[in-house]
Amino acid sequence: MRNLPESWIHRIAAELRRPVRLDEEFDRGVMDAVRAMPRHRQRPWTRMLRARTITVSPVVSGIAAALLLAVALSAGHFISAVRANRATGRIDVATDRSGGTKPGPRRSVQFVLVAPTARKVQLVGDFNDWDGSHQEYHAQHRGGGVWSVTAAIPEGHHRYSFVVDDSLWVADPSAPRVLDDDYGVPNSAIVVGGGDATQ
Amino acid sequence: MSRAIRVSVALVSLSCLGQLVAWRAAFGQRGADVRLARLDSTTRIVVAAVVDSARKTRLPTEPLVDKALEGAQKGADGSRIVTAVRGLYAELRSARAALGTGAAAEEINAGANALHGGMPMRTLSQLRSVSQHAGRARVTLPLTVYTDLIARAVPPAVASDVVLSLARAGLRDGDYAMFQRNVRLDIENGADAATAAQTRARGAALRNVGR
Structure with a gap:
């Protein structure tokens, strides 16, 4: 090609650029031959698996990403919530430190404190979330400085104390003290009932 | 992509985000024990985290809440409450390690008391x-x-x-x-x-x- 003169190259190029016209019979013959060939049927998944180019605008792709993120986070939360639900469900039913709203068999227990100068005595403990504001935990003055309260306490081992005049914490002198110095104020211990599962 | 498809995609996205927010709100409330509102905010966050750790590791959570409430009622400062709750958490873990993973919550709690x-x-x-x-x-x-x-x-x-x-x-x-x-x-x-x-x-x- 390098030895050909320039004019020849131009003539060859012009000849190649010239449109080729085939007669209509030829076109029809080719198309008939194509139609006569057995059809290649595409299966549904073949079409889905076939690689293709999709054009998506930045806005749509952003929305799609947000959608995927939301679905993933929701699924994560759902799984963790179900797991936590299972865990707490197993624990809460069996727990023995019960307050007023907790399940379990209860027994009436009388608590007595001698406090001649007291104006108010409340019973607090792990059975009422250490909150003696409920009326059923208010001790009644029986005269002679004797205060008593009878409360329904869940079976099990409990820690409790008396609160005198809303400020002074007093352990029950008639009950053993708990070796629990976390807060520097002593508690008393009581075992209500003796229920335990045996085989 | 047609306008209708774009609008529906946007609506689905918004509903999913709304659902996510609702989930977070619902489980956030459920996870944090309302009784811990008696604690100051800093102590509450730390205690709630310890309680959450216990829940995730399937330890009893009630003794931990009870310990924190006891401190709050006794007027203990936040650091003392946190120390007590963390100490109890460690004892609960030790109790379960000693009793085995099949131990019931009441046993783990009693075991923690015994270790204490x-x-x-x-x-x-x-x-x-x-x-x-x-x-x-x-x-x-x-x-x-x-x-x-x-x-x-x-x-x-x-x-x-x-x-x-x-x-x-x-x-x-x-x-x-x-x-x-x-x-x-x-x-x-x-x-x-x-x-x-x-x-x-x-x-x-x-x-x-x-x-």
Whole structure:
């Protein structure tokens, strides 16, 4: 090609650029031959698996990403919530430190404190979330400085104390003290009932 | 992409985000115990985190909340409450490690109390195996008896031996209750706490052997 003169190259190029016209019979013959060939049927998944180019605008792709993120986070939360639900469900039913709203068999227990100068005595403990504001935990003055309260306490081992005049914490002198110095104020211990599962 | 498809995609996205926010709100409320509102905000966050850790590791959460509430009612400062709650969390973990993963929440709680009262972890594990061998499914009651003995000034080593001997003898619930009552009466009548516990334990074991 390098030895050909320039004019020849131009003539060859012009000849190649010239449109080729085939007669209509030829076109029809080719198309008939194509139609006569057995059809290649595409299966549904073949079409889905076939690689293709999709054009998506930045806005749509952003929305799609947000959608995927939301679905993933929701699924994560759902799984963790179900797991936590299972865990707490197993624990809460069996727990023995019960307050007023907790399940379990209860027994009436009388608590007595001698406090001649007291104006108010409340019973607090792990059975009422250490909150003696409920009326059923208010001790009644029986005269002679004797205060008593009878409360329904869940079976099990409990820690409790008396609160005198809303400020002074007093352990029950008639009950053993708990070796629990976390807060520097002593508690008393009581075992209500003796229920335990045996085989 | 047609306008209708874009609008529907946007609506679905918004509904998913709304659902996510609703989930977070619902489970956030459920996760944080409302009773912890009695604590100041900093303490509440730390205690809630410890409680959450316990929940995730399937430890009992109620004793932790109870410990925090006790501190709040007693007017303890936040750092003291956090220290107490963390200490209890560590004891709950140790108790479960000693009792095994199949231990019930009440057993883990009682085990934590026993560890706090000076029972060695080895004794706790021994108590579990001895009790199972003697046909007792749960060790809650023996552990409660141990805590009661400690509260009555019985030394931890003596109380551990006593509870192990009672478990080996296969005492029933009623026998444990009678043992506790007898020890209490002996101490109230002036007996030495350790001697009362050891003597009553020997008697209870002998009585059970004869059955």
